[in-house]
Amino acid sequence: MFGYYLGLAVRSLRRNVVLTMLMIGAIGVGIGASMTTLTIFRAMSGDPLPDKSAQLFVPQIDNWGPKRHGAGTTGSGLKLQDQLTYIDAIRLMDAHAAKRQSAMYGSGLPLVPANPKLAPFTARIRAAYTDFFPMFEVPFLYGAPWSAADDTAHAAVVVLSRKLNDKLFAGANSVGQSVNLDGHVYRVVGVLQDWEPVPKFYDLTDEKFGKGADVYMPFTHAIEQQLRGSGSFNCKDPPESGFEGVLRSECIWIQFWVELPTPAAVADYRLFLRNYAAEQRRSGRFDWSAETALRDLPEWLRFSEVVSDEVRILVLVSFSFLFVCLLNAMGLMLAKIMARAREIGVRRALGANRSAIFMQCLIESSVIGLLGAALGLALTALGLLGLRALLSKSIVALTALNTLDVTLVLALGVASAVLAGLYPTWRAGQVQPAWQLKAQ
Amino acid sequence: MLKMTHLSKAYRTEVVETYALRDFSIHVRPGEFVAVTGPSGSGKTTFLTIAGLLEEFTGGEYLLDGADVRGLNDKQRSRLRNEKIGFIFQAFNLIPDLNVFDNVDVPLRYRGFKGAERRRRIEKSLERVGLSARSRHYPAELSGGQQQRVAIARALAGDPRLLLADEPTGNLDTQMARGVMELLEELHRDGATIVMVTHDPELAIRAQREVHIVDGQVVDLVAPPRVGRPSSQAQV
Numbered sequence: 001m002f003g004y005y006l007g008l009a010v011r012s013l014r015r016n017v018v019l020t021m022l023m024i025g026a027i028g029v030g031i032g033a034s035m036t037t038l039t040i041f042r043a044m045s046g047d048p049l050p051d052k053s054a055q056l057f058v059p060q061i062d063n064w065g066p067k068r069h070g071a072g073t074t075g076s077g078l079k080l081q082d083q084l085t086y087i088d089a090i091r092l093m094d095a096h097a098a099k100r101q102s103a104m105y106g107s108g109l110p111l112v113p114a115n116p117k118l119a120p121f122t123a124r125i126r127a128a129y130t131d132f133f134p135m136f137e138v139p140f141l142y143g144a145p146w147s148a149a150d151d152t153a154h155a156a157v158v159v160l161s162r163k164l165n166d167k168l169f170a171g172a173n174s175v176g177q178s179v180n181l182d183g184h185v186y187r188v189v190g191v192l193q194d195w196e197p198v199p200k201f202y203d204l205t206d207e208k209f210g211k212g213a214d215v216y217m218p219f220t221h222a223i224e225q226q227l228r229g230s231g232s233f234n235c236k237d238p239p240e241s242g243f244e245g246v247l248r249s250e251c252i253w254i255q256f257w258v259e260l261p262t263p264a265a266v267a268d269y270r271l272f273l274r275n276y277a278a279e280q281r282r283s284g285r286f287d288w289s290a291e292t293a294l295r296d297l298p299e300w301l302r303f304s305e306v307v308s309d310e311v312r313i314l315v316l317v318s319f320s321f322l323f324v325c326l327l328n329a330m331g332l333m334l335a336k337i338m339a340r341a342r343e344i345g346v347r348r349a350l351g352a353n354r355s356a357i358f359m360q361c362l363i364e365s366s367v368i369g370l371l372g373a374a375l376g377l378a379l380t381a382l383g384l385l386g387l388r389a390l391l392s393k394s395i396v397a398l399t400a401l402n403t404l405d406v407t408l409v410l411a412l413g414v415a416s417a418v419l420a421g422l423y424p425t426w427r428a429g430q431v432q433p434a435w436q437l438k439a440q
Numbered sequence: 441m442l443k444m445t446h447l448s449k450a451y452r453t454e455v456v457e458t459y460a461l462r463d464f465s466i467h468v469r470p471g472e473f474v475a476v477t478g479p480s481g482s483g484k485t486t487f488l489t490i491a492g493l494l495e496e497f498t499g500g501e502y503l504l505d506g507a508d509v510r511g512l513n514d515k516q517r518s519r520l521r522n523e524k525i526g527f528i529f530q531a532f533n534l535i536p537d538l539n540v541f542d543n544v545d546v547p548l549r550y551r552g553f554k555g556a557e558r559r560r561r562i563e564k565s566l567e568r569v570g571l572s573a574r575s576r577h578y579p580a581e582l583s584g585g586q587q588q589r590v591a592i593a594r595a596l597a598g599d600p601r602l603l604l605a606d607e608p609t610g611n612l613d614t615q616m617a618r619g620v621m622e623l624l625e626e627l628h629r630d631g632a633t634i635v636m637v638t639h640d641p642e643l644a645i646r647a648q649r650e651v652h653i654v655d656g657q658v659v660d661l662v663a664p665p666r667v668g669r670p671s672s673q674a675q676v
Contacts, residue, residue, distance in 0.1 A: 004549055011537045346533045349494055350594070351522025351550035353515045434489035 001356070002363070009364035016336065020368070023332045027372025027417055030325025032379025035409050037311075037318040039384060039401060044209070044307045048197035052137060053297035055261050057098075059273050060293040061088055063250050064236045065286060080293055082304065083205060083232065083252035086223075093129065097272045098258035099265065100131035103219055105229040105254050106203055109181045111215070113168055123164065123181065126203075126213035127222030133159070133190075135259045136202065141165070143175035143190030146218060150189075154224045159190040159216040181215065184225070192216075201297060203255050204304040205232035229253045270294050326420045333368070334424040337361055341431050348433035358429045365421025366414050373413020377401075380409060441602055441633050442468040442491060447500030449486055449656070460486040461656040464500070468635055470601075473628040475647035476637045483656035484637045485606060491635065492604050493521045505601050522550050526595030530607035532587040534579040534594075540566065541575040544594045551598055565593035569623060585616030592623060603627065605636040609643060621646060 013020040047053050060080045084092070089103035104126060111123040132138070133145040142165075146157045158179060165174050174188045199208045226243040232253065239249035246253075260266045270292075277290035295303055337344075344357055352360075381401060449461040460483045468474050478484050489495040490502065493509060502509050505524055512520065526547075527533075534543050544565055548558040566572045569589040579587055588608060595603055605624065609617035621643060628634055628648075636647060644650045652659055 001549065015537055342533070343535050346529075346535065347546065347550075348518070349492065349521070349527050349533075350547040351518055351598075353518035353550075355515070356518075356550060432495070434495040 001359070005360045005363040006367070008360055009367045012336075012340070012364055013367065019332060019336055023329050023336070023368050024371045024375055026325045026329040026332065027369060027413060027420070028375025028379055030322035030329075031373060031376025031409060031413050031416065032383055034315075034318040034322040035376060035380040035405070035412065036383030036387070037315045038408075039380065039405050040387070041307065041311055041315045042405070043198055044311060045301070046198065047298060047301075048199060048201045049137065049297060052259075055259055056135065056297045057258050057260055057266065057269070057294050058297075058300045059084070059092060059256055059258060059269070060295070061273065061277055061280075062288075062291040063088065063252070063280075063286065065288040065290070079303070080291060081234075081252050083234070084254045084256050085250055085252055086247045086254055087250075089254040089256050091276070092256060092258075095272065095276070097269055098260055100135040100259035101257065102129040102132040102135060103254050103256050104128035104132060104202065105219075105222075106206060106213065106231045107222065107227045108230050109215070109227070112180045112183075114180070115168070118167070123214040124211065125181075125222070125227065126216050127219045127227060128216060129219050131259070132202075132216070132257075135257060136197075138195050139193040141191045141193045142173040143188070146189050151218050151220050154220040155218060156184060156186045156221060157189045157218065158186040159192060160188055161192050161212065161214050162194050164214040165191040179215070186215075186217065199301065199306050201301060202257060203231060204301075204306065205255070206230070208304070208306055223247070266294065322416065326416050329368075329372070329417065330420040330423060333365065333421050334427065337424040337428045340428075344428055344431040345433040348431065354429040357431070358425055361421065361425035361428045362418065365417045365425060368421070369414040369417020370410070372417055373410045376413055377406060377409045380405075441470045441472070441505060442466070442635065443501075443503040444487075444491070445501045447490070447502055448498045449483075449490060449495070450498045459656050461490070461497070463657060464653075466651055466658060468602075468633060470633050471628075471631055473625075473634045473648045474636070475644035475650045476635060476653060477639060477641070477644045477650055478653035479639065482653045484639070484653055486656070487653065488604055488606050488635070488637050491602075492525050492527060493517045518550070522547055522598065524601045526598065526600035526603045528588070528591050528595050528603060528605040528608045530610040532579070532584070532591045532611070534587055534590055536579050539576050539578050540571060540582070540590050540593075543579070543590055544597050547594060547598045561597045561599075562593075565597040566590075568596060569593045583616065584612050585619050588612060588616070588620050589623065592620070592627075596627070601633060603632055603634045605634060607638055607640075608636060609640070610638075617643075 049056065060082070061084065062080055063085055064081065084103070093101060093103055107125040107127060108122045109125050110120055112120045126132075129151050130145045130148055133140070140159075141162055143159070145159060146155060149155075150157050158181075160168070160174065160179070162171075165171060168174065168179065169177065174191060177188050178185045179188060180186075196212050200210055200212060228243065228246075233251060234253070235249060235251035237250065239245045239251050258269060260269050273292040273294060277286070277292050280286045280290060281288070301307075347357060347360075384401065444464055444466050447461055447464045448459060449464075451458045451460060464483075464487065466474075466487075476484050476487060486495070490497050491504075493504070493512075497510075504520065507520070509517065509520065535546065538546070541562055544562045545558055548561055553561070562575070563572065566575055569592050571586060571589050571593065574582065574586065574590075579590070582590065588611075592608075603624075608624065609620050612620060624634060624636070625646065634647075636643070638644055
């Protein structure tokens, strides 16, 4: 009977095209609005490394004390600092207290391509340790990360992003080739596959949804080259002059990640952090009992307010709008179905039971829902395109529709229409054939 | 075929109880053609809707083809209605979106027949009412008489045991009405059991017997001159 009901649904929808279009429009517009915001919300709140996020942690140390607690940090003034000083970063690196660990920061350097047809440009740099790559499961297209020995030797080696490799070497394997950064020659040891986690969890201080680096180089080499960070840089007191002054200062500008694969390792690292802070107090660096924290990746995203309250409210508002649209669709559907009370009465007289009428109307609602969802999908795509045009480039990564999104839209459309059609459909099943036929 | 004994139907509101049928008894035997007459509001159509299992009754007993219909659920009543009863309405009640073929197909779909069987039955029914050539036409493209013939074909398609006709010629002009009545008489001659509600004495007289209802009760048994096949016995 499914095919029969489907055929009846199509006939019914063609009977009153205007009413049908209004219903589809109401559902489509509601879905378009809600899915546009939901897509962005999902991208913002998604877990960039779902298989590993529970093993990745950010250590935090209150190196400013209670008087200037949190001053200059992002968000509220009471929050614990979201970055480390160079002093703490290096000491934590030297402690090797985690399975993997990497201090890191973002920067930029002028890159002069070997190909004279290409103009020089500023390449986005990420200075990190070799553990950065296996810790974040960064996929390689060619070559491999530099070695720990390269970290120790401050080697002039780099890993390129796929895009940069495409640009400089036309996508060929460039391992062993060299690139010129700010007049220095660097040897390419690896090329990444496409890797743009959303959000850019490993460094949320600048653009939370911005592009990753073009070039990755050893942290030790970047420091040796006195490469300044280009991201967030906050200080309790002004640093002494020069790069050395910055390194000695209590300014926070280094991101730090550790990999702790077991609960025991996490407990050990927490203890290690507390002991480290206590040691800093004993040594006279802090005259307060410094708070420490160790947050895993999902908690870190919440701490960093990746999804703002405004976005949550927007999602709520857009779903309220969808609800209003569904109420409208329900009214229209009720009018449409009750206008066919006579037909329903005839069908009942000819042998249709309540379930048969219910199924017929339900399938009609579902067809409307599917068409509404298709319209909603188109409007969502349009909405996301509009956002791309209106908002900053960093949002672009959030405005892509994937298979899951499409499935969600279609499911939401059908569910919405079925929901909107439930009451009219129930009413249809309650039609008393005798009354309809007596009324002739 | 159809036996109602001391049947009643009351409509209740908070303040009043109105009886549409009261102590209503009728027995229609297989192969009979019975006319049910009475003034407007007498309960004719209520009788028909109860007979057609479209409405519940309040008291009494109703046996359809020997089966007690009291207490049946919606699914059972719908099944029984589909298998045993064919309806012919005054307003034809064809579904405007469906062509003639698909209109006749409706009860067969609910019966669950396969495609080939449905086609065979539809073609046979349309041939019976002389509308084979119009199977792809839509109701709006047919005259009133033709529409009623389609409705009769639809009623016949499932080979029901009982045909219930509610003022079948009420919406037709004289010539068309004559044609429809002749068709009903022909069906009766071929063995169909027909109960026809009408307020038209000229139509009633063409049935084998007439049951007259006033105020929800059978008040008279009329035995007019008969046309068509003689009845075995008429009784109320």
